[in-house]
Amino acid sequence: MSDRPxxxxxxxxxxxKLGSPTTNKAIRDYILAKYGEVNEKTIACQxxxxxxNHPSRVHYPENKRPRICNSRYDFLFRTGTGEVTRFDATIHGQWEMRLNAFGKLEVGQAISGPPDDPENDDDPTDEAGLPFALECHLRDFLEKNISIIKVDNSPLKIFRDHEGNAGIEYDTDVGRIDILAIDSANNLVVIELKVSRGSDRVIGQILRYMGWVKKHLAGERKVAGIIVACNIDDKLRYAASLLTDVMLFEYQLKFDxxxxxLK
Known part of the structure; x- marks a missing residue:
């Protein structure tokens, strides 16, 4: 019987042993060097x-129920694509797995702090939690129905990187991309969601993400951007009119x- 852990x-x-932060590759190389044949996909999954804070962790048996992240499986914090550090709740905040409004298990911070990026704030409302909830709903809907967004009359698909990470709330060194997709030519498309009015401030945000994707993921492929908002204002229209690789989409909600x- 093997005594390997x-x-x-x-x-x-x-x-x-490696210290923090470190990379997925360094972890894999350490394990293979010390323990010999270990399935590399198993290492990546673990x-x-x-x-x-990895959104895909909820798809594994160890994380199939709502709970606070304080178990033996909760010792890493993802700092970027292929990069992790040791999880410290005093630094990273308390995280949990919880059911969203659709009954779907998701990862999130248990105690909300100030917004990570003020550019994510559109119109303030009296109900502070409403914009965030609606953006989650919009993202979840588009994740399941990404093909309704068409570029050059061709539907998009959700991007997956070489580690199998889906392009939903995709972590980068410069922020978290709402949705990262690919078109029919395998070019990359950055999608930024705004639940209410689309302000021209989002232009700088999406260009930042597009620049990161171009440098780290695209290679020879093209990178485009899509801003989805309930209402695209004139400021955003003017700003986007000079950018050939940024497209604007408006969504509509209908509720009957x-x-x-009664009998």
Missing amino acids: PVWRMVQEAVE IIICSV LDRVA
């Missing part, structure tokens, strides 16, 4: 499972309520 323990040991006849 489970792979998640190997990952934990690697991070302790890194995802043990990263408290019919009275039910």
Whole structure:
């Protein structure tokens, strides 16, 4: 019987020995050098499972129920694509897995702090939680129906990187991309969602993300940007009119309520 530790323990040991921050590649190389033949996909999966802020961790058996992230599997914090550090709740905040409005398990901070990026704030409302909730709903809807967005009459697909990470709330060194997609020619499309009025401030935000994607992911492929908002104002129209690679989309919500006849 093998006395080798489970792979998640190997990952934990690697991070302790390598120090933080470190990379997924360095963790994999450490494990292979010390323990020999270990399935590389299993190593990659265990890194995802043990990263408290990785959105894909909820798809694994260890994380299939709502809970606060304080178990033995909660010792990594994802700092960027392919990069992690040791999780420290006093630095990174408390994280949890919870059910969203659609009953879908998701990862999020248990205690909300100030917004990470003031550019994400559109129109303030009396109900402070409403814009965030609606943006989650819009993102979840587009994740399942990304093909309704068409570029050159061709539907988009959700991007996946070489580690299998889906392009939903995709972490970068310069912020989190709402949706990262690919078109029919395999070019990359950065999608930024605004739940209410689309301000021209979002131009700088999406160009920042597009620049990061071009440098780190695209290679020879083209990079385009799409801003989705309920209402595109004139300032944003003027700003976007000089950018050939940025497109604007407006969404509409329709809600009907019919009275039910009683017998």
